[in-house]
Amino acid sequence: MSLSNGQIGVFICHCGGNISDVVDIQSVKQEIELDNISVFDCEYLCSNIGQDLIRKSIDKHSLDKIVIGACTPVKHEKLFLKCIEDVGLNASMLEIANLREQCSWVHPDNLAATNKSISLLIGKIKRVQLALPLTPIQVSINPNAMVIGGGIAGINSALNLANNGIHTYLIEKDVTIGGNAAKIGKIFSPEKLAEECAMCSLSPLMNEIGTHPNITLLTYAEVENVSGSAGDFKVNIRKKPRYVKDNCMACGRCSEVCPVYVENDFNCGVKDKKAISMRFAQSVPQVYSIDSDHCIELTGGECGICRNVCKVDAIDFEQREENIELDVGAIIVATGFDEYDASKKPQYGYGIFENIVTQMDLARILGVNGPTLGKLARPSDNSVPKNIVMIQCVGSRDEDKSGNRYCSRYCCMAALKHASLIAKKYPDTNVTICYIDIRAFGLYENYYRAVQDMGISFVRGRPAEVIQKANHSLVVKVEDTLTQELKEMPADMVVLSSAMEASSGTKQIANILNVTLSEDGFVKEKHSKLKSVDTSRDGIFVCGTAQSPKDVTDTITQSGLAAARTSAFILDKEIRLDPQIAQIDHSLCNNCDECFKCPFGGISKDVSGKVSINPLVCNGCGYCAKLCSKSAISITGYKEEQIIAEIDGVIEKGDVLAFLSRGIPYATADNIGNSVAQYPANVKIVRVPTTTIVTQAMIEYAFEHGSRAVLMVEEPTDNSIGAFIYPLAFENFKDLKNELGETGAKLHFKKAYIPHYRGLAEIFTYLTEMEDEK
Amino acid sequence: MTDMMADEMIDTLSEYDTPICDTLAETVKKSLRTSDTIGIDRCMQCGACTASCPAARFTDYNPRKIIKRVMENDISVIEDESIWNCFYCYTCHLRCPRNNSPTQVVQVVRQMAINKGIGLDKLEVLFEYGDAFAELGVSKIPDLYVGQMEDDFDMRWHEFKNNLDSVRSELGLGTVGVKDTGRGEIRAILAGIGFFDRQEKMKQMAEAELNTSDEKGGITNETN
Numbered sequence: 001m002s003l004s005n006g007q008i009g010v011f012i013c014h015c016g017g018n019i020s021d022v023v024d025i026q027s028v029k030q031e032i033e034l035d036n037i038s039v040f041d042c043e044y045l046c047s048n049i050g051q052d053l054i055r056k057s058i059d060k061h062s063l064d065k066i067v068i069g070a071c072t073p074v075k076h077e078k079l080f081l082k083c084i085e086d087v088g089l090n091a092s093m094l095e096i097a098n099l100r101e102q103c104s105w106v107h108p109d110n111l112a113a114t115n116k117s118i119s120l121l122i123g124k125i126k127r128v129q130l131a132l133p134l135t136p137i138q139v140s141i142n143p144n145a146m147v148i149g150g151g152i153a154g155i156n157s158a159l160n161l162a163n164n165g166i167h168t169y170l171i172e173k174d175v176t177i178g179g180n181a182a183k184i185g186k187i188f189s190p191e192k193l194a195e196e197c198a199m200c201s202l203s204p205l206m207n208e209i210g211t212h213p214n215i216t217l218l219t220y221a222e223v224e225n226v227s228g229s230a231g232d233f234k235v236n237i238r239k240k241p242r243y244v245k246d247n248c249m250a251c252g253r254c255s256e257v258c259p260v261y262v263e264n265d266f267n268c269g270v271k272d273k274k275a276i277s278m279r280f281a282q283s284v285p286q287v288y289s290i291d292s293d294h295c296i297e298l299t300g301g302e303c304g305i306c307r308n309v310c311k312v313d314a315i316d317f318e319q320r321e322e323n324i325e326l327d328v329g330a331i332i333v334a335t336g337f338d339e340y341d342a343s344k345k346p347q348y349g350y351g352i353f354e355n356i357v358t359q360m361d362l363a364r365i366l367g368v369n370g371p372t373l374g375k376l377a378r379p380s381d382n383s384v385p386k387n388i389v390m391i392q393c394v395g396s397r398d399e400d401k402s403g404n405r406y407c408s409r410y411c412c413m414a415a416l417k418h419a420s421l422i423a424k425k426y427p428d429t430n431v432t433i434c435y436i437d438i439r440a441f442g443l444y445e446n447y448y449r450a451v452q453d454m455g456i457s458f459v460r461g462r463p464a465e466v467i468q469k470a471n472h473s474l475v476v477k478v479e480d481t482l483t484q485e486l487k488e489m490p491a492d493m494v495v496l497s498s499a500m501e502a503s504s505g506t507k508q509i510a511n512i513l514n515v516t517l518s519e520d521g522f523v524k525e526k527h528s529k530l531k532s533v534d535t536s537r538d539g540i541f542v543c544g545t546a547q548s549p550k551d552v553t554d555t556i557t558q559s560g561l562a563a564a565r566t567s568a569f570i571l572d573k574e575i576r577l578d579p580q581i582a583q584i585d586h587s588l589c590n591n592c593d594e595c596f597k598c599p600f601g602g603i604s605k606d607v608s609g610k611v612s613i614n615p616l617v618c619n620g621c622g623y624c625a626k627l628c629s630k631s632a633i634s635i636t637g638y639k640e641e642q643i644i645a646e647i648d649g650v651i652e653k654g655d656v657l658a659f660l661s662r663g664i665p666y667a668t669a670d671n672i673g674n675s676v677a678q679y680p681a682n683v684k685i686v687r688v689p690t691t692t693i694v695t696q697a698m699i700e701y702a703f704e705h706g707s708r709a710v711l712m713v714e715e716p717t718d719n720s721i722g723a724f725i726y727p728l729a730f731e732n733f734k735d736l737k738n739e740l741g742e743t744g745a746k747l748h749f750k751k752a753y754i755p756h757y758r759g760l761a762e763i764f765t766y767l768t769e770m771e772d773e774k
Numbered sequence: 775m776t777d778m779m780a781d782e783m784i785d786t787l788s789e790y791d792t793p794i795c796d797t798l799a800e801t802v803k804k805s806l807r808t809s810d811t812i813g814i815d816r817c818m819q820c821g822a823c824t825a826s827c828p829a830a831r832f833t834d835y836n837p838r839k840i841i842k843r844v845m846e847n848d849i850s851v852i853e854d855e856s857i858w859n860c861f862y863c864y865t866c867h868l869r870c871p872r873n874n875s876p877t878q879v880v881q882v883v884r885q886m887a888i889n890k891g892i893g894l895d896k897l898e899v900l901f902e903y904g905d906a907f908a909e910l911g912v913s914k915i916p917d918l919y920v921g922q923m924e925d926d927f928d929m930r931w932h933e934f935k936n937n938l939d940s941v942r943s944e945l946g947l948g949t950v951g952v953k954d955t956g957r958g959e960i961r962a963i964l965a966g967i968g969f970f971d972r973q974e975k976m977k978q979m980a981e982a983e984l985n986t987s988d989e990k991g992g993i994t995n996e997t998n
Contacts, residue, residue: 347869393871397818397871398871399813399816399871399872399873400871400873403871436818436820437818460821461820461821461822461825462820462821462822462825462871463822463825464822464825464826464865464869465825465826477825477826478821478825479821479824479825479830479836479838480821481819481820481821481824481838484836484839486824486825486830486831
């Protein structure tokens with residue numbers, strides 16, 4: 001093959017000692033230098049000087065294939081790709097050997113690490129010799145954006161996008177935007193000791209949403225389905241009927257005459273709302289809606305009084321659900337939080353005793369548009385409570401199954417804020433806050449000091465229980481851990497600082513969008529610092545309490561960032577997709593249609609009846625390649641002979657060969673290096689899209705060349721790819737084990753979890769030792 | 775079983791019960807008596823255990839402080855009289871937000887005390903539980919406590935006790951107690967795991983302790 005005669009350039013990075021302190025770079029260079037292989041080294045290959053070296057050397061030495069020995073490809077692959085493409089090389093002509101995370105950081109022995117570096121580089125050299133140019137796949141990005149959730153996070157990100165000139169759909173499942181921020185009345189702020197009116201900040205933003213030329217607002221609407229991929233999402237929306245047309249003037253005559261009272265979930269479930277109503281005075285859009293579960297006319301009775309009084313003929317009992325289809329380039333998830341259900345802690349009596357409320361309930365009680373019009377009153381008899389006890393961390397910092405492990409971050413400040421409001425307006429009411437630690441981080445400490453000065457009492461201890469005595473009076477049992485005194489504190493009202501939980505809508509939308517959640521149920525960001533609003537899927541971003549518990553200030557900050565990231569993505573106009581996806585050889589295809597089982601819906605028949613793979617949907621997982629009995633489908637860049645060439649380069653007698661799927665498993669192996677753990681240097685890792693592409697020929701080749709064991713590590717089942725791939729990968733493993741006969745005992749299969757990197761290191765070590773004993 | 779075999783058996787039990795470790799917290803974590811996931815290192819001294827504890831309400835027992843002392847490797851905790859006031863209601867276990875369990879910890883601490891010959895005088899009443907298991911296959915309330923139950927609950931307690939079978943049948947439950955063959959099986963299991971040997975050994979230790987403390991008492995009186 002003429003390709004193997006090409007000129008190969010190998011570039012080795014010192015990484016400022018991270019690699020070169022352990023690996024003897026000069027020995028490596030001597031070992032791999034050949035007539036057609038030129039070797040270069042550099043202090044920092046990722047620096048401008050390093051990139052210049054690559055570009056200039058390609059020119060000067062007419063290099064046509066490049067191997068880089070540096071940190072993990074996860075880190076700088078894109079940078080180096082751009083670098084070689086700048087001087088006219090095809091992207092497939094680059095291979096990266098992981099000499100840092102999977103070599104120098106995990107093998108402290110100089111000789112072992114040097115030898116492994118040589119073999120990893122030789123593996124990549126052999127593999128790159130077989131590389132064929134790939135055509136990059138370019139897709140133009142749809143210029144519209146969609147924001148899901150009309151709380152303060154969604155409102156702010158939609159406005160930022162719209163002001164950047166991007167047309168934005170804002171989808172809200174309730175009849176108005178505003179979310180939880182509309183309910184809380186007053187908000188605390190880091191630099192002011194005074195509490196600000198939440199609605200005074202929120203309402204102008206809400207009105208701007210309603211009138212902005214770049215925003216299409218869809219309320220009472222939910223996202224049903226999302227298909228496609230980054231830059232080109234197709235969205236199905238279900239818009240529920242509100243039975244009032246948009247020409248409603250919000251005059252309120254209908255509500256006045258409506259005979260039906262319903263529970264008002266905006267105001268702690270008090271029955272002060274009519275079946276035709278507006279959520280609150282500042283609602284956007286300013287359009288009434290009818291509660292179809294309680295309206296007489298809509299439940300089969302005869303009424304229609306509202307229709308009779310409406311001057312603009314806006315009432316429409318015939319309104320039906322609408323299905324709307326949208327095309328958008330990027331999506332922001334801003335689906336907010338739910339308050340923790342405090343009745344899960346029966347010892348605190350929420351839902352059992354009337355005068356036990358949550359901070360959100362208290363916010364409504366203190367709100368001027370609340371059930372008591374702002375008067376502090378306890379629910380049982382509307383009297384002003386003399387003694388109020390607040391209990392912190394209800395459902396937070398709690399390892400019990402009924403609670404959440406995390407700190408909810410807002411509740412210390414919410415308790416201080418409410419204590420301050422009460423102290424100012426009701427000086428005769430005593431407030432005691434039972435806390436474990438007061439978390440008034442950063443500048444909020446000033447606020448904490450001010451509240452202390454007001455004479456609020458603090459007791460350090462987590463109360464055991466709340467009991468009710470005669471006249472609805474309550475007793476809170478707590479140990480003051482600072483004085484070691486057991487206290488039984490009388491209270492007229494108890495306020496529970498309930499945790500902030502990922503909303504049910506967040507979980508629902510994560511499922512529809514196929515984005516990863518953290519173990520706490522929030523949408524997980526790609527990187528907590530560098531990509532703090534990117535989700536596991538390209539083109540989908542997250543902000544606010546859908547991502548983690550946070551207060552209004554942090555939510556607004558983060559939603560601005562999400563809008564900036566989304567703008568940058570959309571304004572790129574074109575997205576380049578990973579060309580390493582499935583490809584079909586039609587001459588081998590027998591139209592058995594097995595590949596249509598693609599769990600991502602990426603394979604269909606084109607107009608001529610041929611099997612066609614959609615590059616927008618395909619993630620190169622290899623599922624179809626495994627299903628294809630004719631071997632007509634392969635993953636570009638991962639052909640059998642290419643993998644075998646790499647195995648040929650890396651494997652020496654006695655080595656353990658590990659096939660790692662390129663998502664979680666490969667990242668977990670990198671994490672061993674990041675965490676300064678170790679495993680023996682005779683473990684050699686080969687990165688694959690998923691282990692479904694591993695074939696009998698690859699494994700037999702490894703064993704024939706002295707491999708002591710072969711390990712396949714797959715994506716975990718709770719990951720978007722692993723959920724589909726894992727069962728098939730396990731099937732593949734079992735088949736291979738059978739086909740191998742006796743040798744099958746030396747083939748192993750595991751799944752990986754990023755935090756459990758030690759487990760993977762132990763498996764690596766175990767395999768090198770276990771096979772020793774035989 | 776010879777005495778030596780019994781001693782060996784007790785040593786083996788101690789290995790699982792109160793394994794010798796560098797710190798008290800390690801012993802607690804490794805002990806068979808505590809859950810594998812016990813969160814003793816994560817205790818944040820919130821006091822939910824003490825606030826919930828019926829023993830803390832009436833005595834100077836403070837489970838939060840016991841945990842603190844174990845965390846600080848304060849070995850003198852085994853000499854603290856208050857550790858004998860826990861009666862295993864497990865409310866602290868249920869309410870701890872850090873998956874910790876003062877009641878399990880106190881069981882290990884007590885056993886360490888017994889191994890050192892401390893607190894043997896507290897055991898007398900507890901031996902009745904063991905004797906009841908041996909004889910009936912189930913636990914029973916020790917005689918000493920019966921009087922206290924009468925003090926606390928008057929005749930209501932007797933009424934409950936006398937009508938227990940009918941109360942249970944109303945609730946759709948069978949009669950309490952273990953049948954003869956079951957008792958034999960329970961006895962065999964207890965013998966197999968060295969329970970009787972251990973109980974016997976402790977009884978001897980308690981008796982010896984009682985005698986020596988009588989003697990010491992005599993001497994003290996004389997010097998005074």
